Amino acid sequence: MAETGRLSPKTVVVLRLIADGQGYGQIVDGHPSITYLDIFAAAREALELNEAPSDYQQRLVAxxxxxxxxxxPWSAEDDEHLQAMHAAEDSMAEMVETFQRQPSAIRSRLSKLGLS
Structure with a gap:
C-alpha cells in the first residue's frame, strides 16, 4: 500500500480487471506487464488498506x-451540572476538566440548553 493510504496504480488496474469479471489467467495473458504475483500483491494491498484505521478513526482515538x-451522550445529570457551573460562572477550563469533553462540545451543549 502506498504511504498515502491509497492503492497503487497497478493495484487499481488489477482490481478493475477482476471487478470486470476477468479471471487471473485472462488478466495475465491479456496484460503482459501483470503477473500472478501482481494479482496476489494487489489483493494483499487492498486488504491492508481495508484493515488500516482511517484518518477519522485515528483522529477519534486521539x-x-x-x-x-x-x-x-450527555445525561440529564450532566446537563444539570453544566447549568450549575455556567450559573456559577466557572471557567471553560473547569468545565472541560469536569466533563472531560472538548470546549466546542461544551459550548454546543450550553447553546442547546439556551445558555450561550
Missing part, C-alpha cells in the same frame, strides 16, 4: 485520549 467523554 481526541478520546485527551477528552475521554468526547462524542458520548
Amino acid at each position: 481526541i478520546k485520549a485527551e477528552f475521554p467523554m468526547a462524542y458520548e
